[in-house]
Amino acid sequence: MSKFRKKGGKELPPISTASLPDIVFMLLFFFMVSTTMREVTLLVNIKLPTATELSKLEKKSLVSYIYVGEPKKEFQKVFGVAPRIQLNDQWANVGDIQDYIIAEREARDEAEQKFMITSLKIDENTKMGIVTDIKQELRKSAALHINYSSRRKVER
Amino acid sequence: MARKTPEVPAASLADIAFMLLIFFLVTTTMDVDSGLERRLPQWQEQQPEDDQQIKERNVFVVLVNRNNDLLVEGEITRIDDLREKAKEFMLNPNNEDNLPEKEPIEVPFFGQVNVTKGVISLRNDLDTKYGTYIAVQNELVGAINELREDLAKSKFGKSYADLERDQQKAIKMIIPSRISEAEPKKAK
Numbered sequence: 001m002s003k004f005r006k007k008g009g010k011e012l013p014p015i016s017t018a019s020l021p022d023i024v025f026m027l028l029f030f031f032m033v034s035t036t037m038r039e040v041t042l043l044v045n046i047k048l049p050t051a052t053e054l055s056k057l058e059k060k061s062l063v064s065y066i067y068v069g070e071p072k073k074e075f076q077k078v079f080g081v082a083p084r085i086q087l088n089d090q091w092a093n094v095g096d097i098q099d100y101i102i103a104e105r106e107a108r109d110e111a112e113q114k115f116m117i118t119s120l121k122i123d124e125n126t127k128m129g130i131v132t133d134i135k136q137e138l139r140k141s142a143a144l145h146i147n148y149s150s151r152r153k154v155e156r
Numbered sequence: 157m158a159r160k161t162p163e164v165p166a167a168s169l170a171d172i173a174f175m176l177l178i179f180f181l182v183t184t185t186m187d188v189d190s191g192l193e194r195r196l197p198q199w200q201e202q203q204p205e206d207d208q209q210i211k212e213r214n215v216f217v218v219l220v221n222r223n224n225d226l227l228v229e230g231e232i233t234r235i236d237d238l239r240e241k242a243k244e245f246m247l248n249p250n251n252e253d254n255l256p257e258k259e260p261i262e263v264p265f266f267g268q269v270n271v272t273k274g275v276i277s278l279r280n281d282l283d284t285k286y287g288t289y290i291a292v293q294n295e296l297v298g299a300i301n302e303l304r305e306d307l308a309k310s311k312f313g314k315s316y317a318d319l320e321r322d323q324q325k326a327i328k329m330i331i332p333s334r335i336s337e338a339e340p341k342k343a344k
Contacts, residue, residue: 024173035184124287149191
């Protein structure tokens, strides 16, 4: 009778966790490859405009960024809500752009300087007045190759 | 006698990997940087008075006012219609008198081609919204890209992006991208 009944064999064996590190490492490598490092902390809110005719920024090392937008909540007490310019991690005025471009240029190799691109990350609700001023400053400092950063438009 | 070293416990390996994973999740961003690529004109010390040598029929005037309305060649237009209008202007298929002139140019692969002299002039108000401005730019760039794509398809049977560099150059000669971003006129 008791010949076929196993004693105490009802419990499941514990699941082996030996492969867990491998799985997590796989995830880790995926994220390391597919993402880029955050370079600056944004001080402004930016909602990029949408467009369809996009081209990718190829070489990250040759790109310098200019951010324009409404200051974030915590800075609104000091700066108000009018759109402001951010260069690197600091607030800036239109007049600082030429110095910024020169500094960015100095930091690059001489052979690469002519391939430099300025990426304008500007909130879509900004008025064109400040954007035109920035463009004029860029022209003055001969940084003519620009990229109006925008999101891909979703077709509906 | 050599003692066997005890096996290193691997149980905490998962925790360490998780920690690294979370670190990377927090410090990196997924977004790919992309946008409309443009070239600004050279800076000139003296702003030239309005170029009189460009004839009126050769200029496609796009005005965007402070209420984000569009005036294209003197007509109020919606952004959706802008692309078609720009394409018609650049091609001038029926050689009409009010659309731009053409001049014959020797182009590799194509031979003698009549190339348009048209220039698109985009002018905005100081209070125009940046989003609208980009939408308009997008339509204008889109019109030129579509024309180039059509030409590449009909001549080489391939998409413009897949062509050789000198083939692309030839197409660029036939359909030039001349969008002038004039600065808004300042009240004096």
